[in-house]
Amino acid sequence: MKCQIQSYRSWHILAALLATLVAAMFASTSSAQQCTAEPASIPLGQTVRLRCEIPAATARLNGRTVRLFKQGSGDWRGLMPVAVADAPGAYPIEFLAEDGTALASVSLTIRKTIFPSQNVVLAPQIEALHSTPEEMQTLTTFRDSVSDVKYWEDPLVAPLPGCVISPFGVKRLHNGKPTGEFHAGIDQRASDGTPIRAVAAGIVKIVQPFNVLGGTVAIDHGQGLETMYLHMSKLNVEAGAQVNPGDIIGYVGATGRANGPHLHWVVYVNGVPVNPQQWVALKSCGSAKTKSQTK
Numbered sequence: 001m002k003c004q005i006q007s008y009r010s011w012h013i014l015a016a017l018l019a020t021l022v023a024a025m026f027a028s029t030s031s032a033q034q035c036t037a038e039p040a041s042i043p044l045g046q047t048v049r050l051r052c053e054i055p056a057a058t059a060r061l062n063g064r065t066v067r068l069f070k071q072g073s074g075d076w077r078g079l080m081p082v083a084v085a086d087a088p089g090a091y092p093i094e095f096l097a098e099d100g101t102a103l104a105s106v107s108l109t110i111r112k113t114i115f116p117s118q119n120v121v122l123a124p125q126i127e128a129l130h131s132t133p134e135e136m137q138t139l140t141t142f143r144d145s146v147s148d149v150k151y152w153e154d155p156l157v158a159p160l161p162g163c164v165i166s167p168f169g170v171k172r173l174h175n176g177k178p179t180g181e182f183h184a185g186i187d188q189r190a191s192d193g194t195p196i197r198a199v200a201a202g203i204v205k206i207v208q209p210f211n212v213l214g215g216t217v218a219i220d221h222g223q224g225l226e227t228m229y230l231h232m233s234k235l236n237v238e239a240g241a242q243v244n245p246g247d248i249i250g251y252v253g254a255t256g257r258a259n260g261p262h263l264h265w266v267v268y269v270n271g272v273p274v275n276p277q278q279w280v281a282l283k284s285c286g287s288a289k290t291k292s293q294t295k
């Protein structure tokens, strides 16, 4: 009898200890997983996906703040861009409530990334093209707007099937002279008149010819994701229209600062140009170099 009581008591203590241990483990895991950032290590010019199980309104990486949005799935999501010009290193991403209260913090490693240089041969009258202040303002207004409705879904679709002639991030030279600019989009090989398709659903914001960009369509996909398509020979949508993934928005051309027909397109995440090849799987054209048609 005595023995039975003793074993009952020790079992009780053991169970209590176990319960405390499990509770402590659960508490630490759940707080660590309330907000996540994927991937945890990233090259320059790519996008970090943010997700919270608690109502986070914004997230901050160094001086950059982006919004998170409540999803149909009941969680909060946002997109954090890492710019080409950001400094590599380990940084916290802080998640904040509507009133600015800190909710959670995760660590992000931005890896050192080497971008090659590329020379583009342009005819003098093409090289001399410049944007007007009105054009610059139109582009800034587009980049700076972040709309609440999410139209886009994973995965994005390729705008056309051509291989990549010039990747994102390369340092550009024009006729051998450094421009101080990097390639903020990608160039895909395509012949004149090839249909160009919307990579995701969204609202068309810009349909117009620009001096440098040529025939341009820009689409707001919502919640911080935007795309822009340049150098088109013909524009096939109206500003304000809602498009579905795969809709033909225009046709390949060589308008603006281009040395031949190709598609240059750009992904903006919360106003920052990021690598489209993180979003859409595309093959490289391989050894095509300065003779390829680019801008």
Ligand SMILES: [Zn+2]
Residues within 6 Å of the ligand: 166, 183, 185, 186, 187, 263, 264, 265, 294, 295
């Ligand atoms: Zn280009």
